[in-house]
Amino acid sequence: xxxxxxxxxxxERTVLDRQAWFVAxxxxxxxxxxxxxxxxLIGRLGCGELRxxxxxxxxxxxxxxxFVEVLNxxxxxLTERAVAAGSLGEPEAREAxxxxxxxxxxxxxxxxxxDRAVDQARAQLRIAQRNPK
Amino acid sequence: xxxxxxxxxxxxxxxxxxKITRTMELISTATFRRAMDRALSAGAYAERLAELVGNLSRxxxxxxxxxxxxRPEPRGAALxxxxxxxxxxGGYNGGVLRLAALRWKELRSEFxxxxxxxxxxxxxxxxxxxxxxxxxxxxxxxxxxxxxEVEVLAKGYLEAFGAGGLDRLEIVYTKxxxxxxxxxxxETLLPIGGADRGEGxxxxxxxxxxxxxxxxxxxxxxxxxxxxxxxxLFKCFLDAAxxxxxxxxLAMKAATENADQIIAHLTMTYNRARQGQITNELLEVxxxxxxxxx
Numbered sequence: 001x002x003x004x005x006x007x008x009x010x011x012e013r014t015v016l017d018r019q020a021w022f023v024a025x026x027x028x029x030x031x032x033x034x035x036x037x038x039x040x041l042i043g044r045l046g047c048g049e050l051r052x053x054x055x056x057x058x059x060x061x062x063x064x065x066x067f068v069e070v071l072n073x074x075x076x077x078l079t080e081r082a083v084a085a086g087s088l089g090e091p092e093a094r095e096a097x098x099x100x101x102x103x104x105x106x107x108x109x110x111x112x113x114x115d116r117a118v119d120q121a122r123a124q125l126r127i128a129q130r131n132p133k
Numbered sequence: 134x135x136x137x138x139x140x141x142x143x144x145x146x147x148x149x150x151x152k153i154t155r156t157m158e159l160i161s162t163a164t165f166r167r168a169m170d171r172a173l174s175a176g177a178y179a180e181r182l183a184e185l186v187g188n189l190s191r192x193x194x195x196x197x198x199x200x201x202x203x204r205p206e207p208r209g210a211a212l213x214x215x216x217x218x219x220x221x222x223g224g225y226n227g228g229v230l231r232l233a234a235l236r237w238k239e240l241r242s243e244f245x246x247x248x249x250x251x252x253x254x255x256x257x258x259x260x261x262x263x264x265x266x267x268x269x270x271x272x273x274x275x276x277x278x279x280x281x282e283v284e285v286l287a288k289g290y291l292e293a294f295g296a297g298g299l300d301r302l303e304i305v306y307t308k309x310x311x312x313x314x315x316x317x318x319x320e321t322l323l324p325i326g327g328a329d330r331g332e333g334x335x336x337x338x339x340x341x342x343x344x345x346x347x348x349x350x351x352x353x354x355x356x357x358x359x360x361x362x363x364x365x366l367f368k369c370f371l372d373a374a375x376x377x378x379x380x381x382x383l384a385m386k387a388a389t390e391n392a393d394q395i396i397a398h399l400t401m402t403y404n405r406a407r408q409g410q411i412t413n414e415l416l417e418v419x420x421x422x423x424x425x426x427x
Contacts, residue, residue, distance in 0.1 A: 009181060011280050011367050013174040027347055042185065043347035044356060067357060069185055078181055078360075080280075 002036045006052055008061065008077045015082040016061070022053040023075050025068055026123075034075055041070040045079060047123040049130075060085035062127050064120055088128040097121035137410060140403040144396055151392035157221065158385035164276050165378035171277070172309060172371040179364050186361065188344060189354055198358040200294065201325050207300035210244040211290070212237060215306035215373040216256025218272055223384030225307060225377055228317040230259040233305040236319050237265055240303065252370075276378065278370040287363040294323050306369050307376035315376040320369070325362060 006023050008016040023034045026048025034041075045068055050061040066079030100117035104110070214233040216226045233256070240247050251257050252271040260267055274282065293299035302323035307315050346353060 009174065009178045011175050011178050011364050012171060014177060029348070032347070039345060040343060041345040041347065042188065042350075042353060044353055066360075067182075067185060067353065069181075069188070076181055078178060078185070 002073055004034065004036050004073050004075055006075045006077070008050070008063070008079065008082050010079055010082055018052070018054065020052040020054045020059075024049075024051040025075075025077065026050065026063065027068075034070055036073050038070050038073075040072075041068070043068050045077065047120045049085060049123070049127050050077070050082070060127070060131055062088055062124060064123075085127045085131040088124050088131070090125065090128040090132070093121060093125040093128045097125055137403055137406040140399055140406060144399040144403060147392050147395050147399065151389055151396070154385045154388040154392060158382055158389060161378045161381040161385065165375065165382055168276060168371065168375045168378055172368070172375045175364065175368050175371050179361070179368055182357065182361050182364060186354075186357060189350055189357070198354060200291075200323065200358050200362060203324055204300040208244060209246040209248075209293075209297075209299050210240055210301040210303065211248040211250060211293075211299055212240055213302065213304045214249070214251045214253075214256050214260070214267075215274075215304065215369065216251065216253035216259070217373075217377045218254045218275065220255055221384060222377055222381035223387075225380035225384075226253075226255040226259060229305060229307055230256060230263070232317045232319055233260065234263050234265065236303060236305055244301070246298075274370065274374075276374050278367070278374055280367055283367045283370050284363060287366050290323065290366075291359055291362065299323070304366075304369055306373040307380075309372045309375045309379070312379065315379055322362065322365060322369075325358065325365075 003019045003021050004023055006016065006018060006020050007014070021036065024031055025034065026032075026046045028044045028046040031048070032043065045063060045066045047064045048062070050063050052059045052061075062081075062083050062085050063077065063079045064081040066077060068078075069076045097118065100114065100121045103114045103117060105114045212233070214229060216229050220226070233251075237247075237249060248268045249260070249265065250269040250271070251260060251267040252274050254272050257267055257270045257272070271286075290299065290302055294302070301321060303319055303321050305317065305319045308318045309315050
């Protein structure tokens with residue numbers, strides 16, 4: 001069976017480059033599962049959990065925004081931030097959520113910024129709860 | 134003995150300087166490795182992004198975005214100069230500043246409203262010396278510029294560009310081409326030029342189109358263009374940091390070698406002076422003894 005090659009890059013470094021037989025990634029409006037042989041795709045990523053099913057068991061990462069390109073069984077994710085799911089702490093995520101909720105928003109742009117921060121914090125919290133340290 | 138002692142003292146002080154330059158060379162070699170890795174991975178990111186933009190434009194969609202368009206009557210511009218905080222890095226800052234002063238003059242005649250922003254203490258001091266006062270200075274970028282620090286800058290520029298106060302952004306920095314080649318260049322970051330975006334790959338991948346877009350090609354383009362600007366800016370900072378380390382490495386290596394040469398030379402002169410003194414003293418003793426014999 002052919003495998004997928006999953007590459008995650010952030011502007012600071014290449015976080016991940018490995019084989020997997022299934023990849024689930026968070027798009028802007030929900031999760032997308034990619035299996036080998038998927039047709040080419042370019043999509044916008046949201047904040048959430050990237051899940052890889054590899055030979056060595058599942059691996060989980062938290063990613064934040066960016067883009068994904070699927071071509072010839074290669075899944076490249078360009079994202080601003082990518083960390084292993086296990087390294088997110090629940091208390092920190094809760095704090096971030098409270099801080100994001102407490103932000104003042106007086107103009108549409110500020111509202112957009114706040115909503116984005118809240119979304120990110122929620123996604124972090126969700127992943128932190130699901131993957132305790 | 135006076136002269137020989139003075140020579141010995143000089144030799145000692147040069148040995149001490151040699152120790153310092155040698156250490157600085159080693160330090161910048163280590164920092165350089167790290168900086169280089171970062172620059173390379175940012176390069177990989179930028180390449181992927183350019184590939185994506187190329188694929189997008191091949192899908193029959195003309196890339197149209199405010200950031201890509203030349204303004205008909207440009208008035209406001211900004212010149213960003215990246216230099217280092219510390220000296221002792223050879224011609225690194227000199228090259229950047231020479232080009233920056235030149236660009237500053239050229240842009241001044243083109244734009245009514247020109248702002249100068251300088252990163253690095255050396256650049257600020259150097260430009261002030263040339264009689265050019267920067268409008269804004271940054272000194273918090275060290276040898277490892279962080280993405281979120283650069284992001285703040287990028288956001289400011291994007292906002293100013295969107296609001297219409299800024300029609301062009303130029304950056305003067307040292308581009309890292311290879312280990313033996315870094316050159317001061319000036320590039321236009323905003324508006325993003327159409328020429329250098331992923332045209333190289335056009336032919337290789339031409340056969341593979343028919344992408345599925347989620348949500349739509351337009352909205353992806355709307356997000357990807359500002360992102361590619363941010364990444365380019367970040368890449369410039371990383372390049373400048375790598376070039377600085379390389380420049381310092383070479384300068385310190387040359388200084389260490391120089392010190393070695395001077396030490397060798399001084400040692401020789403010192404030995405000769407010592408010998409000369411001994412000979413002198415011997416001669417005095419002998420001639421004194423002979424004088425008594427007569």
